């Protein structure tokens with residue numbers, strides 16, 4: 375796997391939370407207006423909160439990266455006493471030298487949990503809390519075939535389509551459409567026309583929602599099978 379760490383820069387965003395920037399791509403892992411506020415807005419509030427309360431929620435994340443969405447989801451699970459199974463995929467896993475510089479654990483008062491999330495082996499289930507089990511996979515998401523009719527929610531949070539052409543494809547969206555349960559939700563920061571068209575033609579109903587600071591819109595897509603119309 376390509377060594378990307380020589381291109382990484384640690385930054386502090388406007389809300390005080392840290393983030394990373396890939397200088398070779400000129401692309402950030404999060405918005406400079408606030409990593410935690412952006413992730414909460416898109417993935418927790420527009421995604422997880424929308425799923426509602428269930429006996430268990432299965433989440434798939436494409437793009438584990440810094441682990442920010444994972445730790446925010448763990449925080450939600452503990453606060454809401456909501457059982458969550460979290461499967462997360464990463465093409466370019468980060469080393470401990472990088473992840474130990476991130477301040478999410480400190481800010482959220484979940485330092486031990488954040489460290490643990492990063493030190494866990496890949497491709498194994500770990501119950502981190504009575505309400506939260508995580509399974510990390512260190513592969514490009516486009517190479518995987520996901521369990522059918524399993525997930526309630528997908529966080530689609532990989533780098534933008536121009537950097538990951540093999541990922542933002544109709545074949546991948548069809549694969550993850552099948553992996554969602556009926557009524558399941560996909561949320562992403564990306565509102566590009568091509569992405570909307572591919573989601574629609576894969577069977578999703580899409581809606582644009584107001585974005586976090588610095589981003590006009592985000593996308594929520596819902597699996598509603600045609601046979602139900």
Ligand SMILES: C[S@@+](CC[C@H](N)C(=O)[O-])C[C@H]1O[C@@H](n2cnc3c(N)ncnc32)[C@H](O)[C@@H]1O
Nearest residue numbers: 437438439440442464465466514515531532533
């Ligand atoms: C925008 S960053 C966000 C990551 C993460 N959700 C976070 O909060 O830090 C995108 C992440 O997607 C990963 N990624 C890019 N292409 C991927 C692919 N094809 N499959 C899986 N992960 C990918 C990148 O390495 C990076 O960690």
